Every structure is written in structure tokens, then in C-alpha cells.
Amino acid sequence: IQYIDNNQQDMGIYNPYELALDATYARKFGESFSLGTAVRYIYSNLSSGQVSGGQQIRPGSAVAVDVSAYFKKPTFFLGSDAIVSGGINISNIGTKMSQSEGAAKIFLPANLKIGAASTFLIDDYSQFTFALDLNKLLVPTQPIYENDKIIAGRDPDRSVPSGIFGSFSDAPGGFKEEMKEINIAAGIEYWYNQQFAFRTGYFFENPQKGNRRYLTLGAGLKYNVFNMDFAYVVANVQKSPLANTLRFTLLFNFGEGK
Template identity: 50%
Template sequence: MKVILKSGITLLISMLLTWTASAQISTDELSGKINTVTSAVPFLTIAQDSRSGGMGDVGVALSPDANSMHWNPAKYAFAPNDMGISISYTPWLRKLIKDINLAYLSGYKRIDNEQVIGFSLRYFALGDIAFTDIVGNPTGNYNPNEFTFDAAYARAFSDRFSGSLAFRFIYSNLTGGQFVGGVESTPGMAYSSDVSFYYRNSDLILGDYDGTIAFGANISNIGSKMGYTKGSDKDFIPINLRLGTAFTIDFDDYNSLTLALDLNKLMIPTPPEYYPLSDTADLEGNPVIRAGYNPNVSVPVGMFRSFYDAPGGMIEELNEITYSAGLEYWYAKQFAIRGGYFHEHSTKGNRKYFTVGIGLRLNVFGLDFAYLVPIYQNHPLANTLRFSLLFDFAGLKGERR
């Protein structure tokens, strides 16, 4: 009995020492290490349109327009017109490769005063890639491409609150069926959904000025994992939580200013910290986790665990949040000037850049332009331009809600 008790105490002490050491590893040694959270089809997280692109990539709580599908489909319930369509084009990463492009088509149609349906189609072309075999002999060229098709239903539950469900088909063909590492590759496919909400109160009075405050929330890309070879391990798609607010003040009938803030966090596993293989390995020769959690889990487990699975503890979890802030000034609801800032922690990707943009609204269509200015020199996103063309079908009839 004494032997059993002594063994139990020894085991308990060992567990406590192990837990303490793990905590020390997480908080002291791991908090400053580069540990980027990666996923399949990361193009799903790129800001699609020029309005938000000129405001530091904010959008979840901005006033609704034809591009609301990407940011928050629930905003469609308060869309100003019966129908709208937008076309956007972005030459992407031109500092690295000249033929990477992102095209985006989105729009909505009102069913009645409370219900709206939305759609979008995005196409991402990754340029021309030359493939070789294992010894370097050319095997052909291919133009990798990815696209998605989205559909959403939005409904207003009151004069101030709305919700939406969106569904998405994702297709990614990166190799064109080439053999990679001796294994035949296949296109990746996945299905996902979005759940979003939107609240706005346009009855604010600030002294002599009228104001509007809005809040938005969107959990996007909740869906299946994606793989590119038969029987291979599949990767998470970028399930994302986006929260934000926007505040608009109308100085008079001609001048208004909007301030907006978005917070984003990927709801997928953070890579754990492993012991070196030279020090320790499991019975199958795989590395042993030193801190964090096994990332090979189901989608629901990965989503919920994403809030506490970082090997660096809560400090690292907070570092995984990206911040976007932007402002938009309108004159006579016809001409807009925009600016913004996007911030990502240096250990999680280190994207830090300013954005500027302008907008023009005519009777039937509108034009938006955005330009990205990175903080660091020789950044791959430097000089990124976005172009958007919006069609206002209410303008054709001379009607607006």
C-alpha cells in the first residue's frame, strides 16, 4: 500500500512538474517565435473590392452595397436598392509575379422588404507555372486557378437587426493533374457556409448632427477540409471570425464621415511546438508535441480549440488577431476619399500596410479605386491596385429606397 501511495505521489509530482515546465515553455520561450497559422485556399481571405480595400480591409459593419457578400451578407437586408451588381479586379503580388489576378463578381436581388438573396463568383489565377520531374526535366506548363461560387439569404428581423446564411462551393486546381513527388495530384474541392449578423441604429443625434452606428459579426468558411491527392491528409480552409463596428456622422446634407474597425481571427488550429526528432519521437518516429495541441482534428474541434491551442498561450492567441481601421469621407454622396491601416503581428505573417482610395458615384454606375502602401520596403504587396465597378439599377429607373 505504501509502495502504491508513494508511486502515486511520484506520478502526481511528475505531472505537476511537466505541466509547470510546459507553461514556462509557452509563456517564456514561445511567445516571440514565428508561428504562422496556414490553411488551404488562402485567397478566400483577400479583400475583394476597392471600397473596403481603400479602408484598411474593413467591411463587416460598413453600410451595405453589392460587395457585402464577402464581408457580411446580413447587410444585404438593408441594401438601399432593389438590385445591385459589382465587378472587381485586382492584380495580385505584382512585385513577385506579373500574371496573378483576382476577379470578383457579386450582387443581390431583393425579394421583398425583409428578404434579399445575394451571390458572388470569385476567380483567382496564379499565373503560368512550369512543372518538372524528379530529376528536373520539364513535364509541361499549367495555369493554376481557384474559384468559388456563393449564394446567400438575408433577412431583416427588425428595422435595425438582420441575419444571413451563405453557402459556398470552393474549387482549387493547383497542378492540373501533374505527378508531385511521385503521387498523382487532383483538384481540391470543399463546401462551406457563413453565418452573419448586422445591427445598425440610424437615429443617433450628436448635438446638431445626425449619426449612425453599426455592428457586424461574420463566421465565414465553416466547411470541409481540402486535399490535393487521394488519401492524403487534408488541410483546413480559412474559417474566420470577423467582428467590427462602424460609426457615421452626417455634418450636413453634403458632408459625411465614417470611421470603422474590424477584428479578425482564424478559427483553425495553430501549429504546435515539437521536440527535435533527435531528442524524442513516438513509437512510429513522429515528433512529440512540446507545447500546444495536435492539429489533426475534426473541423468542429479545430474551430473551438482555436481560441486556446496556441503553444505560446494567451499572448500568442491575442497575436493571432488582425486589426483593420479605416475612414471614408463622402461629399454629396457622389465623391469619396478613403484611408485605412491593416495590422498583423510580426510572428503571424507581419502584414502591415496603409491603404488609400477614392470613389465616384454617378446616376447609374459607380467607380472605386484602392492603392496599398506597405510599411516595409520590397514588400510583395507593394503597389497593389484594386478596381471596382458598381451598377445601380435603381438609377436606371430613377428610383431609390
């Protein structure tokens, strides 16, 4: 990648390199409930050796943990056999990272996700799933400064636990702004004979908090241990880097063929 500074001056060509290694463990408790955790090592080398703002850029590293819980239970809902499920995941709880000498360390993007879904078994061949996810970053919200003094919000230079727990009450705009930090995603999936799937979904992020908004359309194919999924992203924000993105997934699930 060719780097340029704020004055459009050439800063050289670099080969960014990033790596994440995960070790995961999950356990089922009874037929309906399960817990999981993951430990992650993160290494990021974006432009080692470069000098930016008088600071020598160096590789950064961090360690993070994910924890999650999942509930799934067959039931009878809205006049049909159904499967209701719900889950919670807290990801990237970890050490701060810095990529330059003497620079302040920054938070990893710790995130809270809460989701629920209902699958309706229409008949022996057809089923519909309706899903809803809520996401919120567990990092400090930037305060409002005036003459280098904070006039609204809280100092973001905090410990990791303080940053996580304080992320629910540190927005300069109070509770109303905290609600704007919650991203909403909803989707519908249809399966025919557990072989062909069609999906659509929508993701919304408040315009003041990133303004990512897009529709997804997708399809899937399952045969024995082979799974293939396709998705197309339709962004409704002008000049979005996500516009017209194609996503493909190829999966071999050897446990499925037993």
C-alpha cells in the same frame, strides 16, 4: 505557370483553375437588425496530373457556409446626428480539402470578423465614417515539435468543429500568442453630397503571424446607378507582394436609382 521544385528543376507548365459558386440569402428583422447566410462550393485544380513527394496531385473540392449578423441604428452621438452599426461574420465553415492521393486533408480558412462603424452626419452635404474590423482565423495553430513529438500546443489533426472552437486556446504561446493572431483594420471615409468619396485605412498583422501591414488610399464616385471606386496600397514591409497595388471597382446599383 511554370512549376519548379526545391532543387530549381523544371516540373512543367500548368494552367491552375479555381472556381467558387455561392448561393446567398439575407433577411431583415425590423429596421435595425438583419441576418444572412451563404452556401459555397469550392473547386481547386492547381496542377492536376503532377506528382509531388510521390503523391499524385488531383483537383480538390469542398463545401462551406458563411453566417453573419448586422445591426444599424440612427442615433445622436458626440454632439452630432450619427448612424452606428456593427456586424459579425463567420466565413468558410466547411469540409476539409485535399489535392493529392493519400495526403492529409487541410482546413479551409474559416475566419471570424467583428466590425463596428460610426457615421457622423456633419451637414446636408458632408459625412464622415470611422470603422474598425477585427479578424481571426478559426483554424488550428501549428504546435511546436521536438523529435516528432508535440511539446507545446495541440495536435492540428482534428475535426472541423474541434478546429474552430479550439482555435481560441491552442496556440503554443498561450493567451499572448492567441492575441497575436487577431488582425486589426481601421479606416476613415468622407462623402461629399453622396457623390464623391475619399478614404484611407490601415491593416496590421503581427510580424509572427504573417506580417502583412499596409496603408490604403482611395476615392469613389457615385452618379445615379453608377459607382466607381479606386484604391492604392502602400505596404510598409519590404518586398511585400501587395506594395503599389491598384484596385478598381465598377458597380451598377440599379436599386439606387429608384
